[in-house]
Amino acid sequence: MSLQIFNTLTRTKEVFTPLEDNKVKMYVCGMTVYDYCHLGHARVLVSFDVIVRFLRSQGYDVTYVRNITDIDDKILNRANENGESFTALTERFIDAMHEDEERLSVKKPDLEPKATAHIVEIISMIQQLIDNGFAYAAENGDVYYSVDKFPTYGQLSKKNPEELLAGARIDVADAKKDPRDFALWKSAKSGEVSWDSPWGEGRPGWHIECSAMSTCCLGDTFDIHGGGPDLPFPHHENEIAQSEGATGKKYVNYWMHAGAIRVNKEKMSKSLGNFFTIRDVLERYPAEVVRYFLVSSHYRSQVDYSEESLKEAQSALSRLYTSLRDVDVAATSEAEPALAEEYRNRFQKAMNDDFNTPVALAVMFDLVKELNRAKANGDDYVSSLAILLRELGEVLGVLQLDAEEFLKSSGGFSGDAISESDIDALIVDRINARAAKDWAESDRIRDYLKDEGVILDDRKEGTVWRRG
RNA sequence: GGCGCGAUAGCAAAGCGGUUAUGCACUGGAUUGCAAAUCCACGUAGGCCGGUUCGACUCCGGCUCGCGCCUCCA
Numbered sequence: 001m002s003l004q005i006f007n008t009l010t011r012t013k014e015v016f017t018p019l020e021d022n023k024v025k026m027y028v029c030g031m032t033v034y035d036y037c038h039l040g041h042a043r044v045l046v047s048f049d050v051i052v053r054f055l056r057s058q059g060y061d062v063t064y065v066r067n068i069t070d071i072d073d074k075i076l077n078r079a080n081e082n083g084e085s086f087t088a089l090t091e092r093f094i095d096a097m098h099e100d101e102e103r104l105s106v107k108k109p110d111l112e113p114k115a116t117a118h119i120v121e122i123i124s125m126i127q128q129l130i131d132n133g134f135a136y137a138a139e140n141g142d143v144y145y146s147v148d149k150f151p152t153y154g155q156l157s158k159k160n161p162e163e164l165l166a167g168a169r170i171d172v173a174d175a176k177k178d179p180r181d182f183a184l185w186k187s188a189k190s191g192e193v194s195w196d197s198p199w200g201e202g203r204p205g206w207h208i209e210c211s212a213m214s215t216c217c218l219g220d221t222f223d224i225h226g227g228g229p230d231l232p233f234p235h236h237e238n239e240i241a242q243s244e245g246a247t248g249k250k251y252v253n254y255w256m257h258a259g260a261i262r263v264n265k266e267k268m269s270k271s272l273g274n275f276f277t278i279r280d281v282l283e284r285y286p287a288e289v290v291r292y293f294l295v296s297s298h299y300r301s302q303v304d305y306s307e308e309s310l311k312e313a314q315s316a317l318s319r320l321y322t323s324l325r326d327v328d329v330a331a332t333s334e335a336e337p338a339l340a341e342e343y344r345n346r347f348q349k350a351m352n353d354d355f356n357t358p359v360a361l362a363v364m365f366d367l368v369k370e371l372n373r374a375k376a377n378g379d380d381y382v383s384s385l386a387i388l389l390r391e392l393g394e395v396l397g398v399l400q401l402d403a404e405e406f407l408k409s410s411g412g413f414s415g416d417a418i419s420e421s422d423i424d425a426l427i428v429d430r431i432n433a434r435a436a437k438d439w440a441e442s443d444r445i446r447d448y449l450k451d452e453g454v455i456l457d458d459r460k461e462g463t464v465w466r467r468g
Numbered sequence: 469g470g471c472g473c474g475a476u477a478g479c480a481a482a483g484c485g486g487u488u489a490u491g492c493a494c495u496g497g498a499u500u501g502c503a504a505a506u507c508c509a510c511g512u513a514g515g516c517c518g519g520u521u522c523g524a525c526u527c528c529g530g531c532u533c534g535c536g537c538c539u540c541c542a
Contacts, residue, residue: 011472038542040541040542041542042542043542074540154471158471159470159538163469163538164470228542230542233538259473260535265535269540270541296491297481301473301481304480312493350483358481358483358490362482362491363490364490365491369506375506439502442501443502443503446502450504455505457503458504
């Protein structure tokens, strides 16, 4: 039962064999920080977070690098529009991104290199490419990669170099020898931020920073490189050309790409303007519900973002948390029943199959049923099943809150939600009414609370409530 | 136009050549003052047309439709 990963390079699931036994070196393309992160970014963030969590749970020693691209055209344009320095802009959005990922329970990568902190490595890689005959400096101070010199160009995106020639963008301002060539170094226009280089003042092109930073952090060859659905071409294709041109070695063994988030069957994207920022969505749904929504489909599939999907995620998560309610999840003395191992194995098997989180969740729901039965029967292994459920949830980054806390907070996002003290007071009133068998009053209170989004649950031990 | 991906029950979403996915919703039962939650029972779904096979949702071919990349985008 070994781990299999779908490799974009071969378009097949392959058995995962790390370069070094038990170690995983992984690089994921992070944000270009000129705006707030949207749900598409959240999907990449959460998907690779789950992947790292699972790998670590399996005993792998993972080095996870996720870069920040903090210098590029869009950043400069935006800073210009805002009349602020580009560093002020990028710092603001880096902070915002960190807030977003923390709220989504995304664990920090081990390294988070920034392009502007790696200009030296970028320049030296460009120089290496020139020395190796893969790049050329143009008259105007730009440096270009000569696509024609890299015979396997197109291997990742399965593009034919000849056909790319026909569709390549032709920009009159640049000095390319071939329209497919792309900029490694862009000469500075007057007044623009720039760094000194052998080719004059300038700044790195898009693509080269990832080659430089990944190689710098992880070595010439590493195990996994990931990113969003729009990155295989041209970004990752260009990274391969750059890194392999510079080092002469294979760049990456396994390429992984997340699927797109869609809105009304269309890809959510900046250019279409149909995106929801993470913070937009977090104003309307608890962070864990958003995370559950992301994890409930396979990372490679396209998913539609909709109100219904989020509501469904909320219901599903409620079922999970309800099963954990009133169970002592700190009791460690209980012996785990034999059947627990079966769930653990099924979960592991699902995740080993290219990180199949929907199946992993199905296993968790089966475990919930088992747990609920055990609770009803008063079995002596209730706690150990609940602990197992949370243990599995931790790999997906869910179920780590106190069940009571989650269930009492999950709907309360409108500022005018009824307070806990008011709820408790009404419940006391209702208990009195019920004691007097005043069912009309009892039901009136319950209906009132229901309108306030509070659902009551009368149990032998007393009345409990949740927001739904 | 080129390259690639997908089409599963009311909705969402998986595995699998023959035996229950799972969640939400629905129906019946248990439970409850009535509910809620929970448990039990219940769903012959797999775009269309052919082929392979004893047997296909699952493999092969064709078709239709949808989506992604080919330009900045996660």
